[in-house]
Amino acid sequence: MTFPPLGTAKEDLDTPALCIDLDALEANLAQAAALCRQHGVAWRPHAKCHKSPDIARRLLEVGAIGLTCAKLGEAEVFAAAGISDLLVANLVAGPRKVERLVALRRKADPIICIDHIEQARPISRAMQAAGLRVRALIDIDIGMQRTGVAPGKPALELAKQVTELPGIELAGVMGYEGHLLLIEDQGEKAARICAALAQLVETKERLVAAGIACPIVSCGGTGSLPFAAQQPGITELQAGGVIFMDAFYRHKCRLEGFRYALTIVSTVVSRPASDRAIIDAGRKTMNMELHLPLVMDREDVQVLRLSAEHGILTLGPAARDLKIGDRLEFVPGYADFTTVLHNHFYVLQSGRLVDIWPLTARGRVD
Numbered sequence: 001m002t003f004p005p006l007g008t009a010k011e012d013l014d015t016p017a018l019c020i021d022l023d024a025l026e027a028n029l030a031q032a033a034a035l036c037r038q039h040g041v042a043w044r045p046h047a048k049c050h051k052s053p054d055i056a057r058r059l060l061e062v063g064a065i066g067l068t069c070a071k072l073g074e075a076e077v078f079a080a081a082g083i084s085d086l087l088v089a090n091l092v093a094g095p096r097k098v099e100r101l102v103a104l105r106r107k108a109d110p111i112i113c114i115d116h117i118e119q120a121r122p123i124s125r126a127m128q129a130a131g132l133r134v135r136a137l138i139d140i141d142i143g144m145q146r147t148g149v150a151p152g153k154p155a156l157e158l159a160k161q162v163t164e165l166p167g168i169e170l171a172g173v174m175g176y177e178g179h180l181l182l183i184e185d186q187g188e189k190a191a192r193i194c195a196a197l198a199q200l201v202e203t204k205e206r207l208v209a210a211g212i213a214c215p216i217v218s219c220g221g222t223g224s225l226p227f228a229a230q231q232p233g234i235t236e237l238q239a240g241g242v243i244f245m246d247a248f249y250r251h252k253c254r255l256e257g258f259r260y261a262l263t264i265v266s267t268v269v270s271r272p273a274s275d276r277a278i279i280d281a282g283r284k285t286m287n288m289e290l291h292l293p294l295v296m297d298r299e300d301v302q303v304l305r306l307s308a309e310h311g312i313l314t315l316g317p318a319a320r321d322l323k324i325g326d327r328l329e330f331v332p333g334y335a336d337f338t339t340v341l342h343n344h345f346y347v348l349q350s351g352r353l354v355d356i357w358p359l360t361a362r363g364r365v366d
């Protein structure tokens with residue numbers, strides 16, 4: 001693929017184009033970092049939404065202590081880019097994965113998660129054989145019913161077993177309150193998140209009372225960021241998607257105060273009816289699972305549905321003059337599921353292309 005030269009105007013980019021507004025991105029980075037600082041909690045932003053070493057470096061520059069990764073493969077990419085402090089907020093299981101974890105440990109200082117002793121034993125053996133130690137968090141189910149050992153006594157029992165294994169250094173606990181993001185009433189949302197996260201902190205206290213060091217208490221997503229940041233006893237937050245903001249976070253999670261930094265620029269390719277336009281961006285370009293994409297600056301145009309390579313728009317009376325070749329810009333429904341459809345971000349400032357950042361960890365679901 002031939003890239004457009006730097007300096008190209010946004011309106012001259014071929015479409016569909018995944019664009020970052022650099023000023024908005026930097027404002028979001030600064031705001032999220034300031035929020036964490038204000039509450040005395042460290043920020044280890046999830047990298048699954050951007051998969052980009054260029055963005056990762058900017059996050060570290062504004063004060064992130066490291067990154068959270070969804071998979072070992074993502075962590076390998078960031079380690080290769082020189083980033084060492086990487087939480088793999090997932091379980092590592094299977095001999096090939098354990099081999100890769102050892103290789104990763106030689107280059108970086110990852111933290112893995114454990115919710116069962118059967119994940120820990122092979123990792124312990126492999127680390128010991130390699131003369132290495134890897135940090136681990138006990139993954140605790142605080143109500144999401146995905147992964148995680150139950151809080152309290154079961155977590156303590158697992159922690160005790162893990163501390164007896166050579167090659168693993170127990171570094172703390174983590175949990176994710178992802179089941180509480182959509183609660184509409186903000187008072188109820190605050191109370192439920194507080195109760196869920198309190199289970200993490202109480203479990204940490206049990207571990208400490210049993211003589212087990214537990215320096216890290218990690219949680220937090222973008223959809224719960226303001227609440228998780230205020231929770232006493234939490235030491236670090238994993239919120240990542242906040243750097244882009246999107247329709248899901250704004251309208252379903254009701255997160256306020258961050259700018260839309262990620263957009264899709266597309267072209268009208270057909271006008272089959274006066275109230276319908278078709279664009280060159282469908283489901284293989286943007287995502288509609290959690291929220292439909294929003295049309296920027298045009299309330300008279302709405303996404304009706306997406307097929308694979310076509311976006312079907314409904315036009316209000318004021319938009320009937322939309323023509324083939326006109327361009328529209330969209331805020332993704334959910335940035336996380338949108339970015340991974342693309343190979344690179346076009347980075348724009350004042351409407352001009354200033355950089356192109358590859359999504360180097362795209363496809364690293366391994």
Ligand SMILES: Cc1ncc(COP(=O)(O)O)c(C=O)c1O
Nearest residue numbers: 046089176221222238239240241
């Ligand atoms: C373990 C974990 N932490 C944090 C998050 C929050 O990520 P984000 O802030 O990008 O929504 C997620 C989202 O899926 C997650 O699975």
